[in-house]
Amino acid sequence: MATPRPGWSRRAQYGLFFGFIAAIAGLVIGLILLGISIAAPRTFKDLRSLALDVTAPLTIPLHEVTATFQGIASGAGDYWDAARQNSRLKAENKAMREQLIVARAVQRENRQLKAVLNLRERTAETVAVGRLVGSSYQSPRRFAVLSAGSGDGVRTGMPVRTAEGLVGRVIDAGTFSSRVLLVSDRASIVPARLLRTGQAIIAQGRGDGAVELKPIEVGRNPFRPGDIIITSGTGGLYPPMVPLARVLRLEGDNAIAMPLADPGESAIAIVQKPYEPEAMSSLSQSEPGPP
Amino acid sequence: MVRSALASNRRIGQGPVSGAPYVPAASVIAATFLSSLPVVSLSGWFPDFGFLVLIAWRLLRADAWPSWWAAPLGFVNDLVSGYPLGFSVSLWTAAMLVLDLLDRRTAWRDYWIEWALAAILILAGEAAQWQVAAWMGAAVPFSAMIPSIIISIAAFPVAAWMVGRLDRWRLGQQG
Numbered sequence: 001m002a003t004p005r006p007g008w009s010r011r012a013q014y015g016l017f018f019g020f021i022a023a024i025a026g027l028v029i030g031l032i033l034l035g036i037s038i039a040a041p042r043t044f045k046d047l048r049s050l051a052l053d054v055t056a057p058l059t060i061p062l063h064e065v066t067a068t069f070q071g072i073a074s075g076a077g078d079y080w081d082a083a084r085q086n087s088r089l090k091a092e093n094k095a096m097r098e099q100l101i102v103a104r105a106v107q108r109e110n111r112q113l114k115a116v117l118n119l120r121e122r123t124a125e126t127v128a129v130g131r132l133v134g135s136s137y138q139s140p141r142r143f144a145v146l147s148a149g150s151g152d153g154v155r156t157g158m159p160v161r162t163a164e165g166l167v168g169r170v171i172d173a174g175t176f177s178s179r180v181l182l183v184s185d186r187a188s189i190v191p192a193r194l195l196r197t198g199q200a201i202i203a204q205g206r207g208d209g210a211v212e213l214k215p216i217e218v219g220r221n222p223f224r225p226g227d228i229i230i231t232s233g234t235g236g237l238y239p240p241m242v243p244l245a246r247v248l249r250l251e252g253d254n255a256i257a258m259p260l261a262d263p264g265e266s267a268i269a270i271v272q273k274p275y276e277p278e279a280m281s282s283l284s285q286s287e288p289g290p291p
Numbered sequence: 292m293v294r295s296a297l298a299s300n301r302r303i304g305q306g307p308v309s310g311a312p313y314v315p316a317a318s319v320i321a322a323t324f325l326s327s328l329p330v331v332s333l334s335g336w337f338p339d340f341g342f343l344v345l346i347a348w349r350l351l352r353a354d355a356w357p358s359w360w361a362a363p364l365g366f367v368n369d370l371v372s373g374y375p376l377g378f379s380v381s382l383w384t385a386a387m388l389v390l391d392l393l394d395r396r397t398a399w400r401d402y403w404i405e406w407a408l409a410a411i412l413i414l415a416g417e418a419a420q421w422q423v424a425a426w427m428g429a430a431v432p433f434s435a436m437i438p439s440i441i442i443s444i445a446a447f448p449v450a451a452w453m454v455g456r457l458d459r460w461r462l463g464q465q466g
Contacts, residue, residue: 019357026362027384033377038426044376051370055327063329137330137337140431186429207431
């Protein structure tokens with residue numbers, strides 16, 4: 001295609017023509033692939049897992065390097081105002097200890113009450129522990145790459161959390177690493193609960209790092225800035241009582257919240273079994289999830 | 292005097308580097324792999340480096356590669372960057388075809404026109420990405436795409452400059 005007229009050479013003219021045809025064929029193949037990817041996102045699962053494994057040797061060691069440099073930078077920052085930070089942390093620590101005692105008492109009471117009610121207590125089993133080593137920082141979709149894969153027992157659909165809160169769920173599992181759909185992705189919907197009132201809500205990602213909270217019952221806006229949102233366990237995929245987000249501001253009937261687990265900050269993430277094992281089987285069959 | 296004027300400037304070892312025809316495609320793949328850098332970011336505002344380098348090469352030289360090479364290059368980008376499979380294949384090939392057709396129409400070009408062309412292609416690419424995300428159940432408002440569009444358009448001259456340097460190196464020209 002270099003020049004419209006390649007001269008009198010038949011060979012050059014044919015080469016140009018067939019190149020053009022090949023490009024159109026490439027376009028058509030691309031569109032067909034894209035159509036399949038949209039209609040049936042699980043079709044190319046194995047291929048995508050393979051690609052994750054190919055890039056894992058690049059992503060995981062480089063993450064160690066950047067984590068070291070970040071650690072040096074933030075460590076130096078901590079030294080900068082160590083005295084003030086120290087007194088603040090002491091005060092926080094004291095308050096936390098008091099709360100912890102109350103929480104322990106409540107937990108014990110809760111266990112007794114549950115035993116009385118004969119409720120089956122499910123504990124969320126940890127499948128694997130990995131690091132969040134990368135993200136889709138070029139696209140409107142919000143994915144992260146986790147350095148644990150099917151070799152560690154990770155399967156598509158499993159929930160991922162950190163110590164701070166829920167991160168998302170696995171959508172592609174390679175052998176050494178897996179791709180996680182973050183709660184801030186637009187396609188992620190998490191059944192949740194307002195911690196203060198216990199009201200059931202739905203948390204949907206906004207694609208820009210925040211989540212949008214929608215109350216299930218229509219009425220006056222139940223949110224207040226600073227409210228903590230936890231998962232409700234409805235649907236059986238995500239375990240209940242996992243911290244999810246903190247409300248930033250209200251918007252009409254809804255609220256905008258920031259996830260408590262910042263995938264950039266919290267490096268270590270835990271992959272758990274789905275809370276109800278049945279949720280996983282229905283998920284892998286019916287859900288038209290992301291790629 | 293005459294002798295020095297007639298003497299070629301070229302020194303031994305300054306011809307095209309070996310494998311020069313494959314340098315453009317290799318640089319696109321290298322740019323694609325930038326997306327697997329360990330950057331954990333809340334917002335997806337970074338440009339699609341592979342696409343930027345691809346259109347920078349194509350705008351610099353019409354013969355950087357046969358147009359259909361864009362399809363396999365896009366396939367690599369889809370796999371590495373985690374786009375829905377087929378997205379970059381079609382977008383990149385379509386961009387090559389559009390530029391091929393434009394080459395027949397335009398009489399002259401300068402930097403501003405090249406930047407404008409790149410901006411239009413970037414805009415079309417981001418709009419396609421937005422539409423595909425909407426079809427896949429992740430419909431974000433289009434205003435959320437504006438920062439990434441602006442960043443990509445602003446990043447294009449950097450990509451064009453690097454591609455220009457790379458082209459000089461690969462052809463063994465000075466300067």
